[in-house]
Amino acid sequence: MNDFWKQIIFRIGNFTLTPAKLFAVIMIIVVTWILILLLKRVILSKKKLTVSQTGSRNSLYQLIKYFLWVIAFSSCISVLGFNITILVASSAALLVGLGFGLQNVFSDLVSGLFMLFEQKVKIGDVMEVDNIVGRVQHINLRTSVLLTRDGFNIIVPNHKFIADNVINWTHQGFQRRFHLEISVSYTSDTEQVTAILNKCAAEQEELLKDNEHKAFVRLQDFGDNALIFYLMFWTADIFRVEQVKSNLRYKIVKAFQENNITIPFPQRDIRIIQS
DSSP, X not given: OHHHXXXXXXXXXXXXXXXXXXXXHHHHHHHHHHHXXXXXXXXXXXXXXXHHHHHHHHHHHHHHHHHHHHHHXXXXXXXXXOOHHHHHHHTHHHHHXXXXXXXXXXXXXXXXXXXXXXXXXXXXXXXEETTEEEEEEEEOSSEEEEEETTSOXXXXXXXXXXXXXXXXXXXXXXXXXXXXXXXXXTTSOHHHHHHHHHHHHHHOTTBOOSGGGOOEEEXXXXXXXXXXXXXXXXXXXXXXXXXXXXXXXXXXXXXXXXXXXXXXXXXXXXXXXXX
């Protein structure tokens, strides 16, 4: 039996592959894979976690997973009989050449590690990248996947989250303030307009209504053709906030029609002078 494990399957220079080495490599890969599955169950299986907690746990899982695979890869090389130090030294020139050609790839890899360590961007966060709003679905070493409001998955290189200006709508939580701009005729009763807007906000289910996040109305400006009001409101449904705004607009238009409040349109007076 011992002779079987020591039989040479093939030889390349000083390297020989035997059943013992092959079996050891397979066992390292299988054990690592089982450990990662168990780790995923322990870290990610708990129910009733907030989106923020889920994102933090996923980042921890990704870091440990990559670390285990690095150890497994190094162990496989060692078991096969390769000297890692010599292997790296002999390929140094090749790595330098690849480094120049793959600068963006390495930048993405390093950025992915920073993202996982710092956890400024987590699974479930709502991000605005290049004027596109999406929810983070996956964070990998090189790229991240965002789900847009239209249901499309976009793949974003990780360096964008580190080097570019991006907006994390949910960095400190999911409660954010937005506003609607409403124009009314100069003949409108401002107190009545304010009361109607407050009533519409109070009836909208998606809006937060506690004292700290209560909606309010602001007379923002005197426009050329209208008084400009802002309805300021808070909501936790930030991923669907455009639909929330649309629902509010429907309510406001209906309420204005019932109370004979006019939403003006631009008008110009044309004077014709005959000489």
